[in-house]
Amino acid sequence: MALTDSGRVEAFSDGVLAIAITLLVLDLRVPARDDLHGASLASALSHQWPAYAAYLVSFLTIGIMWVNHHAMFTQVRQVDRPVLFANLALLLAVSFLPFPTHLLAEYLTADGRDAHTAAAVYSATMLAVGLAFSVLWLAITRTAGLLHAHLDRAAGRAALRRFGVGSVAYAGTVALSFVNAYATLAVHGALALYYCFDQLATSGRAPVPEPGAE
Structure with missing residues (x-):
């Protein structure tokens, strides 16, 4: 199975995440003077609070996913096809996020x-991302x-459980949406703060011997 350096994956991912996060700002509209109809600019801006809230979340x-993605790939020495396709699936979900953000801000x-x-x-989009x-x-x-270094199974499962807590919560928000x-x-804002904390295992690793080392 062909292996490749992880640097290209990180660079491509950084580009996609940067575009997705930039597209979010397009939902923030400057009120036209002709649309004020006697109201103040401050009032018009305040009526757009759903767009600000959805944008912030x-x-x-x-942004926090970019931080965690970077932290994940600092542990990666090289990638194979399954990793490439898994990373593409993540980028597919993230790049779609500006659409439901606009949808929620509007409705x-x-x-x-x-x-x-x-x-x-x-x-549902956030669940897919998680x-x-x-x-x-x-x-x-x-x-x-x-x-780069060996990660024992216990440490790997612990990190997966921490990721899983967020995914279960995202599934719960789908039900909460109808309430x-x-x-x-x-x-969703609280979940973003949850992921501010390092979800990756930081212990249980030992150096991986170089090929040919005794």
């Missing part, structure tokens, strides 16, 4: 089922040959 999610304050539907689409990140971790740690869209967005 999605920005934090992608968060809507009446009836529309707000719930928008929140559910947003939550699951894809866990799959990437599994692909990377399934063989010691891809890592309260505002609470759903708040929970």
Whole structure:
């Protein structure tokens, strides 16, 4: 199986994540003077708070994911095809995130089922992102040959459990979406803060012998 240096994967991933996080700002619209209809600019800006809230949560999610993605790949020496495809699946989910962010910003304050539907689409996308990140971790740690240092199974499972807590919570937000869209967005903000903490195992590693070493 062909192996390649992880640097190209990191560079490509950084580019995709940078584009996705930049596209989020397109939802922040400057109110046109002709649309004020006698209202103040401050009032018009305040009415756009759903866009600001959705932007902030999605920005934090992608930004913190970039930090954790970087931390993950500092442990990786080389990658194979399963890792490449797992990483592509993660980037697919992340690059889609600007769409449900815009959807939620537009319909968060809507009446009836529309707000719930928008929140559910947003939550389902976040769930896909969380699951894809866990799959990437599994692909990377399934063989010691891809890592700079050996990661024992207990440490690998501990990190996976920490990822899994977030994924279970994301699944819960899909159900919460049909109860309260505002609470759903708040929970997503809390989950972004949860992932601020290092989810990767930091112990249980031993140096991997170089090929041919005794």
